[in-house]
Amino acid sequence: MKRHLISAADLTRSEAILVLDTAAELASVAGRPIRKLPTLRGRTVVNLFYEDSTRTRTSFEAAAKRLSADVINFSAKGSSVAKGESLKDTALTLEAMGTDAIVIRHPASGAPHRLAGWVTGNVINAGDGTHEHPTQALLDAFTMRQRLGRVLHAGPDPRGTGLDGLRVTIVGDVLHSRVARSNVLLLSTLGAEVTLVAPPTLMPHAVASWPCKISYDLDAELGKSDVVMMLRVQHERMTAAFFPSIREYRRRYGLGTGRMALLPEHAIVMHPGPMNRGVEIAAEVADSPRSTIVAQVGNGVMVRMAVLYLMLGGAEEKL
Amino acid sequence: MCAMTPEPRHEVGWKAVLSPEEIRRALSRVAHEILERTHGGEGVVLLGIPTRGVPLARRLAARIGAFEGAAMPVGSLDITLHRDDLRMRPARALGRTEVPAEGVDGKTVVLVDDVLFSGRTIRAALDALNDLGRPRAVQLAVLVDRGHRELPIRADYVGKNLPTAHREVVRVLLEEIDGEDSVLLGREPGAERPGAGQPGAERGQL
Numbered sequence: 326m327k328r329h330l331i332s333a334a335d336l337t338r339s340e341a342i343l344v345l346d347t348a349a350e351l352a353s354v355a356g357r358p359i360r361k362l363p364t365l366r367g368r369t370v371v372n373l374f375y376e377d378s379t380r381t382r383t384s385f386e387a388a389a390k391r392l393s394a395d396v397i398n399f400s401a402k403g404s405s406v407a408k409g410e411s412l413k414d415t416a417l418t419l420e421a422m423g424t425d426a427i428v429i430r431h432p433a434s435g436a437p438h439r440l441a442g443w444v445t446g447n448v449i450n451a452g453d454g455t456h457e458h459p460t461q462a463l464l465d466a467f468t469m470r471q472r473l474g475r476v477l478h479a480g481p482d483p484r485g486t487g488l489d490g491l492r493v494t495i496v497g498d499v500l501h502s503r504v505a506r507s508n509v510l511l512l513s514t515l516g517a518e519v520t521l522v523a524p525p526t527l528m529p530h531a532v533a534s535w536p537c538k539i540s541y542d543l544d545a546e547l548g549k550s551d552v553v554m555m556l557r558v559q560h561e562r563m564t565a566a567f568f569p570s571i572r573e574y575r576r577r578y579g580l581g582t583g584r585m586a587l588l589p590e591h592a593i594v595m596h597p598g599p600m601n602r603g604v605e606i607a608a609e610v611a612d613s614p615r616s617t618i619v620a621q622v623g624n625g626v627m628v629r630m631a632v633l634y635l636m637l638g639g640a641e642e643k644l
Numbered sequence: 645m646c647a648m649t650p651e652p653r654h655e656v657g658w659k660a661v662l663s664p665e666e667i668r669r670a671l672s673r674v675a676h677e678i679l680e681r682t683h684g685g686e687g688v689v690l691l692g693i694p695t696r697g698v699p700l701a702r703r704l705a706a707r708i709g710a711f712e713g714a715a716m717p718v719g720s721l722d723i724t725l726h727r728d729d730l731r732m733r734p735a736r737a738l739g740r741t742e743v744p745a746e747g748v749d750g751k752t753v754v755l756v757d758d759v760l761f762s763g764r765t766i767r768a769a770l771d772a773l774n775d776l777g778r779p780r781a782v783q784l785a786v787l788v789d790r791g792h793r794e795l796p797i798r799a800d801y802v803g804k805n806l807p808t809a810h811r812e813v814v815r816v817l818l819e820e821i822d823g824e825d826s827v828l829l830g831r832e833p834g835a836e837r838p839g840a841g842q843p844g845a846e847r848g849q850l
Contacts, residue, residue, distance in 0.1 A: 343737060350722070350738040359775040364725040392725075634725070639735030 329441045329448040330632060333459040333511035338487060341514055345467050346484050347631035348624070354391070355627070365394035368425045368637050373416070374451070375401040375431045380598055380622055381451050381461075385428045388629035394637070397424065412436060413443050420444050426637055429453070434503075447636045455501050455562065461597055462507035464628040466515055468621050469493070469552055472593050476551065489516035494546045496578060497556030497605050499523045499532070501563070504597045505556055509537045520546055524578060526567040543578055547587040554595040555580050555606045571604055581607040585615065593617050658815070662804055662827035667787070670803035671700070674785055675707035677801050682752055685712060687780070689748055691721040693757045693769055694739030699820035700787060701756035717744035721755065721776075723768040741772075749777040754801075758816040760786040763797035788827055790814050 327335055336344070354360055370389040372382050382398065389396045399419065401407070406415060416427065426447040429437045434454030441448040452458040469491060474483030477491060493512055499505045499521050512519050513536035520538040521528065532539055540546050547553065558574065568574045575581075580594065588594075594606075594616045602608045611618060662670070682688050685708055692701030698720045705718035722739035724730075755769050766784060773782065785801035790808045808814060808829065815828040 347738055350740065353741055357776060361775070362725045363771070364730065635735045637735075638725075638730055640731055640733050 328636075329437070329450075330459050330636065331437050331441060331448065331450045332457045333462045333507040333514070335459070336511065336514065338514050338516075341463070341466070341511060342485060342487060344463055344628065344631045344635065345470060347635060348463075348467050348627040349471075349484055351630045351634070352624075352627045355623075361391055361393060363393050364634060364638055365389065365392040367395075369395045369397065369423060370426045370428060370633065370637075371397045371399060371419050371424045372451075373399050373419065373427050373429045373431075375406070375412075375429075375436075376452070378430055378452070380625065381430065381458075384622070384625040385449075385451060385460075385629050387626045388633055391626070392630055392633055392638075394425075394633065397422075412440065416440055416444050420446060426633070449632065449636070452503055454503065455506075456503050457507045457510075458503040458597075459507050459511070460625070460629055460632060461504050462511040463632070464621055464625040465504075465508055465554065465595060465597070466511055467624050467628050468595065468617050469517075469593070471624070472617060472620075473551055473591065476591050487515040487517075488512060491517040491551050492520070492549055493517050493552040493554065494520045494522055494543075494550040495554045495556065496522045496543060496580070498527050498558045498567075499556065500527045500529050500567075501559040502556045506535075508554065509535050513537065520550075522546055522578070524568050524574070544584065544587065547584060548589070550588060551592050552595060553580065553588065553592065554597070555600075556597070557599065558601055558604055575604060579605055579607065580610050582609050585610050585613065588615070595621060598622070658828045658830035660826055661806060661814075661829045662788070664825035667803070667825045667827065670787065671703055672707055674801045674803055675704050675711065678704065678754060678783075678785065679708060679711065681783075681800070682754075685714070685716055687751050688716060688754060689744055689746070689751045689779075690716060690718040690754050690756055691743070691748075691769075691773075692718070693755060693765060694720055694722050696758040696816050696818055696821060697756045698740075699818050700758060700785075702820075704754075704756060704785065717746055719744045721769055721772055723765060723772050726768040726771040728764055728768065741776075743776055747777055748773065748779045750780050752781045752783065753779040754783045754785050756785045758787050758818075759814050760784070760789045760797075760799050760802075761792055761814075763793045763795035766797050767795050787816060788814055 372385055374382055386396050424446055428449045428451050429440055430451040431453050434456035436453050437448050437450040450457055450459055469488055470483045478486050495505050509519050520540055522540045522543050594610055596606055596618050600606055600611055679685050690701040690705050692698035701718050705716045708716045719742045720740050722741045724736060724738050783800040786799045787803040788806050789799055789802045790806045792810055813830055813832050817824055817826040819825050
């Protein structure tokens with residue numbers, strides 16, 4: 326039984342499917358007159374955010390609140406962190422106030438792993454540096470199964486199934502992307518075939534050891550993709566010039582309407598957000614019916630509810 | 645535990661208390677009683693509680709449909725997220741909740757379960773139902789009432805009243821799930837289990 330969700334690789338295939346199935350069941354709650362369950366009443370979840378975030382923090386907050394947990398939001402700005410308090414001291418302070426789980430986002434890769442060694446509660450990684458973002462990968466997998474389950478299994482009910490044979494192409498700034506790493510790990514666990522497409526300068530060194538294929542030619546991959554996931558160009562993490570200009574990047578690796586036409590009929594376009602419209606993805610593509618970008622945000626709440634329930638809902642963690 | 649024992653009727657220590665024919669007759673009687681008490685089943689919705697309440701609800705709906713010639717709405721109501729013993733065991737996988745399209749507002753909801761024991765499952769079901777809407781009335785149908793209530797809850801329709809000792813275990817087997825119809829009474833190895841008074845323990849949900 327796992328206490329923490331640090332990496333998408335922490336999940337076995339059956340555990341990952343359990344999260345997706347639980348999320349599918351919880352999705353029905355969203356359509357009810359009362360969108361709240363008593364399951365985590367009396368439990369406290371801390372959102373410990375050292376980095377800016379809109380959707381992940383509010384998504385975790387909404388998920389915890391729908392399960393009736395109490396939520397404490399902590400952002401490094403305007404806190405004792407500004408006075409020089411360490412991560413360990415901040416975490417121990419918050420835990421002393423009686424918290425059951427810590428959801429952490431941190432600019433340093435590995436911070437959640439360190440934190441897990443210091444606290445007694447559950448730790449959930451909500452994005453650490455350029456390392457991992459496992460709940461994003463789970464919500465992406467959930468969205469793929471929801472939208473393409475019919476194509477994969479020819480049945481209306483995707484419950485209990487993985488993503489076997491699904492062809493997923495992840496495009497863009499892989500080097501700085503924790504979303505890409507978590508997705509490669511989780512999607513390969515679920516049986517999907519992942520191809521990474523990026524300029525050579527934005528491909529990580531160790532990528533050869535990842536369970537995926539690599540390509541530098543987007544146009545060649547689009548025709549054989551069921552899913553194309555565009556990554557944000559992370560200017561804030563770029564300390565050097567990785568490509569000559571935005572215009573050149575867009576021409577080689579951006580997804581516009583012309584490139585979208587190369588995709589198979591059923592294929593979907595994903596983006597973890599926030600988007601740079603006009604850089605990696607054209608506005609017309611982002612707003613097209615193929616785009617699942619808004620659905621991904623909604624599914625994020627369901628998947629995080631499932632993770633919180635499975636980790637905090639019982640006597641021991643089922644994950 | 646049912647999965648490990650494909651032919652429990654031959655197992656030592658388990659006694660069949662209801663045969664397939666008796667189950668069939670009991671369900672037919674309960675179906676008639678529901679029709680009688682609800683004046684022809686007008687505005688009635690059957691909701692089965694997973695796991696074995698769901699096929700029982702479907703069977704009742706099929707019988708009522710055959711008797712009256714009109715289809716009765718049937719669905720399922722998962723109670724996992726409303727249980728009072730969540731913190732006593734590892735988190736468990738969720739069952740399905742499927743409410744018929746007409747909803748539950750203003751309807752007479754008949755909850756259907758296999759065994760009525762402590763009453764805690766039904767308390768959780770009432771809470772879960774509360775989040776779905778406001779039924780006009782809620783009634784309860786069970787295949788077996790084995791006594792030992794821990795809450796002020798009773799069944800409106802009972803297939804069979806089965807006096808039991810607290811440490812005995814009632815197992816309901818249904819064709820749809822277990823491949824055969826049978827109700828068995830026995831004693832678990834290591835009978836004094838900590839979960840014996842908890843909902844689900846009598847239904848093999850460990």
